Amino acid sequence: MNSNNNIFVQYIQKEDIFRDKKTLSSAFVPQKIAHRDIEINQISSMLAPVLRGYKPNNIFIYGTCGTGKTICARFIVSQLKDAVKAAGKGLRVLYVNCKMKGVSDTEYRLFAHLIKEMGGVVPDTGLPTDVVMRKFFDMIDSKDSQVIIILDEIDTLVKKIGDAFLYNLTRADPKKTYITIVGVTNDTSFRDNLDLRVKSSLSEEEILFKPYNALQLRDIIMERVRDGFKDGAVSDEVVGKCAAIAAQEYGDARRALDLIRVAGELAERAGELVVTESHISTAQQKLDLDRVTETVRSQPSHSQAVLYSILRLNEKTSTAGGWKDRRMLTGDVFETYTEICSANGMKPLTQRRISDLIGELDMLGIITARVVSNGRYGRTRDISMAVKDDGLMRVKNLMVERFGE
DNA sequence: AGTCCACAGGAAGGGCAGGCGA
DNA sequence: TCGCCTGCCCTTCCTGTGGACT
Numbered sequence: 001m002n003s004n005n006n007i008f009v010q011y012i013q014k015e016d017i018f019r020d021k022k023t024l025s026s027a028f029v030p031q032k033i034a035h036r037d038i039e040i041n042q043i044s045s046m047l048a049p050v051l052r053g054y055k056p057n058n059i060f061i062y063g064t065c066g067t068g069k070t071i072c073a074r075f076i077v078s079q080l081k082d083a084v085k086a087a088g089k090g091l092r093v094l095y096v097n098c099k100m101k102g103v104s105d106t107e108y109r110l111f112a113h114l115i116k117e118m119g120g121v122v123p124d125t126g127l128p129t130d131v132v133m134r135k136f137f138d139m140i141d142s143k144d145s146q147v148i149i150i151l152d153e154i155d156t157l158v159k160k161i162g163d164a165f166l167y168n169l170t171r172a173d174p175k176k177t178y179i180t181i182v183g184v185t186n187d188t189s190f191r192d193n194l195d196l197r198v199k200s201s202l203s204e205e206e207i208l209f210k211p212y213n214a215l216q217l218r219d220i221i222m223e224r225v226r227d228g229f230k231d232g233a234v235s236d237e238v239v240g241k242c243a244a245i246a247a248q249e250y251g252d253a254r255r256a257l258d259l260i261r262v263a264g265e266l267a268e269r270a271g272e273l274v275v276t277e278s279h280i281s282t283a284q285q286k287l288d289l290d291r292v293t294e295t296v297r298s299q300p301s302h303s304q305a306v307l308y309s310i311l312r313l314n315e316k317t318s319t320a321g322g323w324k325d326r327r328m329l330t331g332d333v334f335e336t337y338t339e340i341c342s343a344n345g346m347k348p349l350t351q352r353r354i355s356d357l358i359g360e361l362d363m364l365g366i367i368t369a370r371v372v373s374n375g376r377y378g379r380t381r382d383i384s385m386a387v388k389d390d391g392l393m394r395v396k397n398l399m400v401e402r403f404g405e
Numbered sequence: 406a407g408t409c410c411a412c413a414g415g416a417a418g419g420g421c422a423g424g425c426g427a
Numbered sequence: 428t429c430g431c432c433t434g435c436c437c438t439t440c441c442t443g444t445g446g447a448c449t
Contacts, residue, residue, distance in 0.1 A: 106434065123424050128432055131425095300436095330412065350438060355413065371413070375447025378411025408449075419438075425431085 017233050017268045017275070024228040024261040026066075026254040029075050034223060035216040036068050039207055043076050046205050047180070050091060050146050051083060055178035058170065058202050060154075062188050063209025066252030069184045070152050072209075077148055077182070084146070092140070094118065095150045098157035107165045110157070111136045114149070133168065140177045147179050154183035155190045163198045170201045211251025217243035220253050221260055229264060234275045238263075241277050245284060259283050285390070292391045295364050296398055302341075302349055306357045308399040309336035310367055311392075314385045327372075328383045330355060344403055358383065366395070 022028055033040065049056040061069045077093050084091040094117045096103060096110065103113045111132045112122045118139050122132055140147050149169070151157060158166070169179055181204075183190075191199070191206070212220065221242055225234045239260070246256035260275070262283035267275045296307065310333055316323035334351045341348040349357075358381060362369040369381045387395055 108433065123433090127425065131432090349436095351412085352414085352439080353437060356437095359414090371444090373445040373447090374411080375445075376409050376411095376449090377447075378409085379444055379446085380410095380412050406449100409447090411444105413444075414442090416441080417439085419436105421435085421437105422433100424433080427429090 017230060017264055017273055018228060019230050020227055021261070021264075023224055024257055024264070026071075026257050028224075029071055029078065030223065030227075032223075033068060033072055033075055034219050035212060036072050036209070039068075039209060040072055040076060042207055043072065044080075047076065047080055047148075050080060050148075050180070051087060051089075053089065053146075055146075056180050058181040058183070058204040060183045060185065060191065060204050060206045061209060062185060062190070062206065064186050064211055064250050064252070066246070066250075066254035066256075067209040067211055068253060069186075069209050070150075073150050073152075073182050073184055077150065080148075089146075091146045091148065092118065093148050093150065096152065096157075098151055098153045107161050107168075108132055110161070110165060115139060140179070147177055148182060149179060150182045150184065152184045153186075155185040155187040158190070158194070163194050166194070167198045167201055170198075212247070212253055213251060214243045214247035217246050217251065217253055217256050221256050224257060225260060228261070229275070230273075233264070233267075233273060234260065238275050238277055238280060241280050245280070255287075258287055262286055289391055289394060292366065292387050293394050293398060295366060296395050299361075301346065301402075302353075303357050303361065304399065304402055305340045305344070305346065306333060306337050306354055307361060307366065307395070308403050309333050309340055310361075310383060310385065311396055311399055312336055312340075313383075329380045330358060330383070331380065333358065333383060340403055355381075362386075 018024075023030070043059060043061070046059055047056050061073060063069045074095070081091050081093055094114050096113060096117075103109060106129075108127075108129045111129070115122045115132070115136050120135070120139055122135065166181070169181060181202075183204075188208075191204075194202075218239055221239050225239060242256050242259050242263075245259060246252050249255050259280060260283075263275050263279040266279045266282055266286070267273075296304070299307070310328065313323070313328045313332055313336055317326055317328060330351070334354050337354060338348045340346075358367070358369050361367045365386055367383055368386045369383045371379065372382045373379045385392060
């Protein structure tokens with residue numbers, strides 16, 4: 001076959017807008033982190049005792065989404081690791097993203113994940129929790145003299161499995177190893193909700209990361225654009241727009257990086273060599289829509305059936321007829337859900353379970369479910385779609401594809 | 406003030422799949 | 428193979444809730 005006939009040739013020949021795309025990922029840890037010098041110095045000084053072989057205090061880092069908490073924690077710990085290595089000592093760093101499903105749903109899974117991070121093997125289920133815990137402590141005792149565990153989104157973990165694991169970790173008595181916990185959370189009231197015994201065993205220090213302002217975001221994007229895009233591909237105005245949008249969203253740098261990266265991809269796909277403000281606007285819409293459809297698609301079938309029943313009732317309440325302007329309640333959703341189940345050969349779940357599924361859809365931001373009391377007509381939830389316009393259409397199409405009209 | 410409604414939501418436990426060790 | 432352990436999803440049972448109605 002003539003290589004010129006290959007359908008991918010056009011993509012090889014196409015000029016690339018990116019220099020190094022991975023630097024535009026929010027997970028990428030740069031050589032220097034802008035506008036976080038004070039926080040980095042504070043955390044470094046807290047962790048410095050590791051270099052002298054002492055156990056530092058546990059650290060809790062607070063701050064809203066995209067304020068650089070995780071990236072700073074990883075950056076500092078990786079620098080510390082190098083310094084410890086240069087001093088001829090050992091330090092092991094374990095990172096846990098507590099939001100990841102299957103990683104931290106239970107205490108068992110958490111310790112299983114930590115063991116796997118260290119290269120150990122443990123089945124996903126089957127062993128008593130204390131056996132897995134003991135195995136973890138045996139492993140850290142047999143290797144390095146210090147261990148730092150970064151628990152990202154630690155509030156999610158505590159909500160799921162309680163705070164007893166923190167007590168177990170901090171009160172554990174390995175023979176040769178110190179364990180330091182670096183907890184990262186966007187819940188500023190996290191510490192207040194801990195058990196008193198856990199609080200007293202933690203002996204922790206706290207650092208607060210304030211949101212970035214538009215100027216700081218601008219610097220951050222600018223630095224990444226310099227490494228990520230080819231010269232001239234992104235103008236100062238485009239960076240400014242990106243920063244302004246992200247600043248409106250509580251100074252979220254992660255959002256800013258996603259925006260500029262997706263905008264770059266859109267420009268590249270259109271065969272253009274410059275990212276424009278219109279690419280940024282389209283990227284903004286695309287990111288919102290992708291988030292919704294991906295979330296919906298990943299839901300289990302009963303959850304989808306509940307969502308479809310809400311969609312159907314939503315149409316009824318917004319069009320003329322007996323349902324016009326009526327509020328959508330849990331009982332209504334359950335009734336429609338039962339009909340959808342029988343039409344699709346599914347065995348319906350109980351109303352109790354559906355109540356939980358409605359709560360989960362609310363948590364995901366796809367619907368809004370507010371508990372209201374209608375006096376003698378009972379206490380229930382007032383439900384509506386949180387997704388509007390294009391997002392709503394996309395969700396509807398997905399549901400029709402799944403359950404039929 | 407007491408009653409009532411339509412749930413919310415907590416607690417306990419059942420059933421299932423799957424791993425481990427005797 | 429069997430008993431015991433796990434996580435997960437679910438049901439059943441129960442108490443609590445708050446405002447309209449009597």
